[in-house]
Structures are given as C-alpha cells and as structure tokens.
Amino acid sequence: MKIISACLAGCECRYDRKSCRDEKGVGMLRAGEAIPVCPEQLGGLPTPRPPAEIVGGDGFDVLDGRARVVDRDGNDVTEAFVNGAREALKIAQTAGAGRAILKENSPSCGSSFVYDGTFSGKKVSGVGVTAALFIRNGIEVQSEEK
Numbered sequence: 001m002k003i004i005s006a007c008l009a010g011c012e013c014r015y016d017r018k019s020c021r022d023e024k025g026v027g028m029l030r031a032g033e034a035i036p037v038c039p040e041q042l043g044g045l046p047t048p049r050p051p052a053e054i055v056g057g058d059g060f061d062v063l064d065g066r067a068r069v070v071d072r073d074g075n076d077v078t079e080a081f082v083n084g085a086r087e088a089l090k091i092a093q094t095a096g097a098g099r100a101i102l103k104e105n106s107p108s109c110g111s112s113f114v115y116d117g118t119f120s121g122k123k124v125s126g127v128g129v130t131a132a133l134f135i136r137n138g139i140e141v142q143s144e145e146k
Contacts, residue, residue, distance in 0.1 A: 003092045003100040003134075004028060005109045006036035008144050013038040017048040020103055022144050028101075035095050039108040039130040043084025045077065052077050054107050055117035058126025059085075063133060069107055072119055081108060085130040092139055100134050104143040111141045 007014050008025035028034040041047060050071040057067035063085075068078040085108065092100065102109035110128040115121070131141045 001095045001097045002028060002034040003097045004034040004036050005103040006038040007103055008101065009036040011036060011038065013041050013047050015049045015051045025101060025144060035091060037088045037091055039084035039088040042087035043080035045080050052107050053115040053117045053119060058114055059129040059132030060127065062129045069129065081129045084108065085133040088130050089133050089137055092134065097139060099140045101142055101144055102131055104145050111143045
C-alpha cells in the first residue's frame, strides 16, 4: 500500500481549491494501491486557504522547532502543518504503507524542493513537513515527478 497526496488523486484540496490530478496517481487509487491524504486539511486548515511557505529551513527544521510555516497573510500555521503530518503518518502506519508519492514543492509534501519562504516563487532544496516526518519514520518518499 502507498500513500498519495490527495491533490494528485484529483481532490480539490490545495490551498487554491484546485487539484493537481495525476493520471498515474488516479490509477493507483482506482486499483486500490494507494490511500489519498491531504495533511493540511488533516491539520484543520480550510480549503481554500492562503498559500503557506516554510520560513527558516525545511520540514525537518519545522519538526525540530528551528523553522516555521507561515501563510501569505503572516499567520503562523506551523501547528496545523505538524498536526496534519502526524495524522497522515497515523494513516500511513495503520495501512502499512512503506512508500508515499507526494506533491513536489508543497510545504507539506515536497520531497526534493519547497518554496523559500519569501512568496517570490523561488524554490530551494528541501522537504515538506509531512515528507520529513514520513522519512523519519521509515516511509520512502518520492515526488509525482519521478
């Protein structure tokens, strides 16, 4: 079993109320090979919501208290991101998922890149909060782009 970002499965759960529908992801879902999760919604954030970025590092830094997640309006949404990551991990562990296919560039799901926290569109090397928690718990994380 795999975990997949719900937006890749066609759910309109992104901050902008859109999906990033990926036919490969939809196929895995239809075949019963994947469970969709949206960590941001699991953490209690509404849809739509202001976009958020990690300020001061990446998901590992957020988990370790060295960075935070802030939305475009300046609200600190770190707690929602961490709680959502924990809920996504519970789902993954309950399902016995050893692998996750997550939406690249997301402050939750990015597996190689995240935005730099300036809301300028610049990406930096790093992982999102959920990706970091999955990695720390032995779940292989990859981007939909691979």
